[in-house]
Amino acid sequence: MTDKKLYSLTAVFDKPDDIINAAEKVSDSGYTKYDINTPYPVHGLDGAMKLPPSKLGYSALVLGLSGTFAAVLMIYFMSVYDYPIVIGGKPFFALPAFVPIMFEITVLAASIGTVLTMLFFFFKFPNNSHPLLETDYMKLVSVDKYGVSIQADDPKFNEDEISKLYNDLGASKILPVYWDLEEVLYEHKIVEPKFLGMLALTAIIVSGTVYFSLNKLMFMEPFSWMMEQEKLSPQQKSEFFSDGYSMRPPVEGAIARGDLPYQFADKPEMAAKILSNPLVSSEENLLLGKTKYNIYCSPCHGYFGEGDSRLRGQFPNPPSLHSQKLRDWTDGRIYHVIEVGQNVMPAYNTQMTNNEKWATILYIRALQRSLNAKESDL
Numbered sequence: 127m128t129d130k131k132l133y134s135l136t137a138v139f140d141k142p143d144d145i146i147n148a149a150e151k152v153s154d155s156g157y158t159k160y161d162i163n164t165p166y167p168v169h170g171l172d173g174a175m176k177l178p179p180s181k182l183g184y185s186a187l188v189l190g191l192s193g194t195f196a197a198v199l200m201i202y203f204m205s206v207y208d209y210p211i212v213i214g215g216k217p218f219f220a221l222p223a224f225v226p227i228m229f230e231i232t233v234l235a236a237s238i239g240t241v242l243t244m245l246f247f248f249f250k251f252p253n254n255s256h257p258l259l260e261t262d263y264m265k266l267v268s269v270d271k272y273g274v275s276i277q278a279d280d281p282k283f284n285e286d287e288i289s290k291l292y293n294d295l296g297a298s299k300i301l302p303v304y305w306d307l308e309e310v311l312y313e314h315k316i317v318e319p320k321f322l323g324m325l326a327l328t329a330i331i332v333s334g335t336v337y338f339s340l341n342k343l344m345f346m347e348p349f350s351w352m353m354e355q356e357k358l359s360p361q362q363k364s365e366f367f368s369d370g371y372s373m374r375p376p377v378e379g380a381i382a383r384g385d386l387p388y389q390f391a392d393k394p395e396m397a398a399k400i401l402s403n404p405l406v407s408s409e410e411n412l413l414l415g416k417t418k419y420n421i422y423c424s425p426c427h428g429y430f431g432e433g434d435s436r437l438r439g440q441f442p443n444p445p446s447l448h449s450q451k452l453r454d455w456t457d458g459r460i461y462h463v464i465e466v467g468q469n470v471m472p473a474y475n476t477q478m479t480n481n482e483k484w485a486t487i488l489y490i491r492a493l494q495r496s497l498n499a500k501e502s503d504l
C-alpha cells in the first residue's frame with residue numbers, strides 16, 4: 127500500500143472574502159468536481175459556486191404528498207369501512223375533521239423521509255467515511271480557515287494548472303489529499319455493527335428509564351402520597367359510621383336534579399284516576415310509540431300485544447294486552463304498570479322517558495283498536 131492515489135488538490139485561505147473569490151474563479155475556470163469547506167455557513171457561497179438548487183425538495187414533495195394520500199386512505203378506511211361511528215350527526219367521511227391528521231402525517235412523512243433520503247441517497251450511508259476526513263486540510267477548515275478541494279477525477283484536472291490558480295488566488299497553503307487505500311478496499315457492511323450496537327444500547331437505556339419512572343419512581347414517596355391518603359372506597363367496610371357502610375345513602379327526601387318522584391308507587395287506583403295521557407294520537411307520536419313498544423315491550427308481549435313472547439319460556443308469558451280488563455283500564459293505569467312493573471314484570475321507569483311511555487300507551491291503544499274495531503271506525 128505504498129502507492130498513494132491522489133483524491134484531490136486542496137488550498138487553504140485565511141479570509142471568507144478570499145474563499146468567495148476562489149469559488150467564483152474555480153467555477154468560472156470550468157471545474158465541476160470540487161467542493162468548498164468552511165467552519166461555518168458563508169453567505170453567498172452557493173451563488174459563487176453556481177450550485178443548482180438542491181434536489182432534496184422534490185423528494186420532500188413526493189414524500190409529503192404520499193403522506194397526505196396515505197392519511198386520507200387510512201382515515202377513509204377506518205371511519206367509513208372498518209369502524210364507522212356517527213359523531214354529532216356528521217357524515218362518516220367528514221373531510222374538515224381529517225385535515226389535522228392529514229397535515230400531521232404529511233409533515234411526518236416529509237420530514238422523516240427527507241432525512242432518510244439525505245442519509246442514504248445523498249450521503250451514501252452506510253458509507254460514512256470520506257477521503258477528506260482526518261486530513262490536515264480538514265483540521266484547518268473546521269477551525270478557522272476556508273478551503274477549496276478540486277478532485278482528481280475532474281475532467282480538467284491538472285496539478286500544475288491548479289497549483290498556479292491557487293497561488294494566483296492567494297492561497298496560504300496547498301495540500302494534496304490522498305485516498306486512504308485501507309478505507310477504499312474496506313468492504314462496507316449494510317449497517318455497521320458498532321452503529322447497531324449503539325442503537326440497541328440506546329433502546330435498552332431509554333426503555334429501562336421509561337419503565338423505571340412509570341412503574342417504580344411514580345410509586346415512591348413523594349409521588350405516592352396522593353394514593354395513600356386516608357379514604358374509604360365504595361364497597362369498603364367503615365368503622366366510622368354506625369351501620370358499617372362506607373357508601374352513604376342520600377339524605378331522606380332528596381330528589382335528583384331533573385327527576386320528579388313517581389307519586390303513586392303503591393296507589394294504582396289513584397294513578398288510574400288522576401294521570402291522563404298528555405299526547406294526542408298523531409302519526410308522529412304513534413310512530414314513536416311503535417318504535418319504543420317494539421324495543422321494550424314486544425320481546426315479552428309480542429309485536430301485537432297478544433302475549434306471544436319471543437323468550438321461548440325463559441320468562442313467564444304475559445297475558446294478552448287485548449283483554450276486556452286492559453281495554454277498560456285508563457291510560458294512567460297502564461302508565462302505572464310501566465312505571466313500577468307488575469309482579470314479575472320489571473319497571474321501565476328508568477329506561478324510557480315520560481314521552482316515550484305515553485306514546486307507547488297510544489300505540490297499545492291502536493293495537494287494541496285494530497283487533498276490536500267499532501262500527502264508527504269504519
Ligand code: HEC
Pocket residue numbers: 419422423424425426427441442443444445446449451452460463464468469470471472474486
Ligand atoms: C320481561 C318481559 C316483559 C316485558 C319486556 C314487558 N312486560 Fe308487561 N308484563 C309481563 C308479564 C310477565 C306480565 C304479567 C305480570 C303479572 O303476573 O301480573 C306483564 C303485564 C303487563 C301489563 C298488565 C297486564 C294485565 O293483564 O295485568 C301491562 C299493561 C304491561 N305488562 C305492559 C307492558 C308494557 C307497556 C311494556 C313495555 C314498556 C311491557 N309490559 C314490557 C312481561 C313483560
